[in-house]
Amino acid sequence: MRRRTFLQATTAALAAGAMPKLAFGQDNIITFGGSVPMTGAAAETGQNVLQGYQCAVKYINEEMGGAEIGGQSYQLDLNIFDDASDPARATTLIQRQVDEGISFFLGSFGSNIVLPTCSITEAAGRIMVQAGGGSDLIFTQGRKRVFGIFPRASQQFVSSVNMFTSLDPAVKTVSIIYTNDAFSEFQAKGARQTIEQAGIEVVDYIALPAGVSDVSNVLTTIRESAPDILVCTTHDQTSILIARQMVSTETNVPMLYQTLGPQTAAFRDALGNYANGVVTQAYWSERAPYSGSYFGSAADFAKYFRANFDRELTYHMASGAACIVAYVEAAKQAGSLDLDAVRDGLDALDLECFYGRVRFTQDGDGDPDLLGPLLIQRQNGEMEVVAPPDGASAKPVYPAPTWQERA
Structure with a gap:
């Protein structure tokens, strides 16, 4: 043959x-x-x-x-x-x-x-x-x-919320940012429902246009709300934009969680040491x-x-x-x-x-x-599995260092 x-x-x-x-x-x-x-x-x-x-x-x-x-x-x-x-x-x-x-x-x-x-x-x-x-x-x-x-x-957030409820100090508030597209909006709705069912308050639920180029006004709201976790159901480039502007505006949260973007080399290259501490989803390790x-x-x-x-x-x-x-x-x-x-x-x-x-x-x-997804976090430049516990290679770093401490 x-x-x-x-x-x-x-x-x-x-x-x-x-x-x-x-x-x-x-x-x-x-x-x-x-x-x-x-x-x-x-x-x-x-x-x-x-x-x-x-x-x-x-x-x-x-x-x-x-x-x-x-x-x-x-x-x-x-x-x-x-x-x-x-x-x-x-x-x-x-x-x-x-x-x-x-x-x-x-x-x-x-x-x-x-x-x-x-x-x-x-x-x-x-x-x-x-x-x-x-x-x-x-x-x-x-x-x-x-x-x-x-x-x-809408069914991708169960393992994430299981991790949220296991963190110490306890997670009481979450803000959600999503882009207005067919995937991100459904994922955000599923995330909100699952988070609220776990007894965690969603203090912000903010839609971004698909072609957003500036999120500074949104980050002003995040600083005022001071959530324990900021969840971004956003695609690669928007996730990079949000993280970069969080650094430049010193918008600190105990955990930044972005469903797409932090898995990629482009995110690491764009953020450098600031990529450490960011949590994301991974469907395989x-x-x-x-x-x-x-x-x-x-x-x-x-x-x-x-x-x-x-x-x-x-x-x-x-x-x-x-x-x-x-x-x-x-x-x-x-x-x-x-x-x-x-x-x-x-x-x-x-x-x-x-x-x-x-x-x-x-x-x-x-x-x-x-x-369903594993949860991974970049720690000291390495992508570590932090949830679920039976598949974890490291414990989640929470609260994460401030941007200034990561520089």
């Missing part, structure tokens, strides 16, 4: 805006279509997700000899284009891939792109497995062929006790990734790889590449692997009891 490595050789052309040429008529090749932000506002995390897809394809093709499905061996191919963080571009080109016959899709990063593109694949009877969209709207409108590695946004037949353990995945890729490892790479693994295992269990059979295989999937236990709800999002 012909052996090839499919690692998106056309990435440079795609980033430049060229439409990928789809590889049809090639025997025993499974092609995954889709897009990620290789440029634009979400490029930092988009590139991370892309390398997760690439890592799983490389491992399955080269280390496992391909995917054995229904008695035949298949090589995997990626046909991923740069959507430039632009929903309009993504929908146009996803529709073109649908028209050209792609059956299996991988998602972009950001609910603002995943939501319209999964509507296209769903209407066409195709399948999408994705690690970039958590808005409730993706999973509550009756779709049957869209699967997400993460729980929906190489220190977690997960293992299975793909890659081996979580630590083995990290070792393999670092041996083959240059980007700093974040959970997004593991989440992207888990999408490919879920597809392959579902097809294996179905013994077929028939779309309905693979869909049913994903629906029934219950897989222990390097990423944890992968199982989807009846609506297609990640089971919140199994795939």
Whole structure:
């Protein structure tokens, strides 16, 4: 059988805006279509997700000899284009891939792109497995062929509040800042509900426009409220903006918690020592006790990734790889590449692997009891797991040092 490595050789052309040429008529090749932000506002995390897809394809093709499905061996191919963080571009080109016959899709990063593109694949009877969209709207409108590695946004805060209620001194007040987009707003609503149910007062609940460039007025309010924890359900660049302006205005809180941003090298590079003490979510850690037949353990995945890729490892790479693994295992269990059979295989999937236990709800999002986030905090430059306690590598630093003390 012909052996090839499919690692998106056309990435440079795609980033430049060229439409990928789809590889049809090639025997025993499974092609995954889709897009990620290789440029634009979400490029930092988009590139991370892309390398997760690439890592799983490389491992399955080269280390496992391909995917054995229904008695035949298949090589995997990626046909991923740069959507430039632009929903309009993504929908146009996803529709073109649908028209050209792609059956299996991988998602972009950001609910603002995943939501319209999964509507296209769903209407066409195709399948999408994705690690970039958590808005409730993706999973509550009756779709049957869209699967997400993460729980929906409104169910992502249980582990966070469990940590809040364990802190000493006790957390009495929380302020919430969110951006007005499909993911962040749902996550903020879920956070507020879960926090208030725990008996903690939400003293501020502040919406930011998606394209915000200044939060100084908002931070004036935060200084007046003086919450024990500031929760920001914001995307990467907005999280950096908020943290930078908190430093410059000396807006100190005992804990700054930002759901997206602090996981990335860009956040570390932008904030330097000020990144220490910031808490964020992570859906995977190489220190977690997960293992299975793909890659081996979580630590083995990290070792393999670092041996083959240059980007700093974040959970997004593991989440992207888990999408490919879920597809392959579902097809294996179905013994077929028939779309309905693979869909049913994903629906029934219950897989222990390097990423944890992968199982989807009846609506297609990640089971919140199994795939909810870990809490991580940058301490002395290292990302430490601080919750839940049974998976923690360090205790949370709370109250955090002031910005002046971190300089």
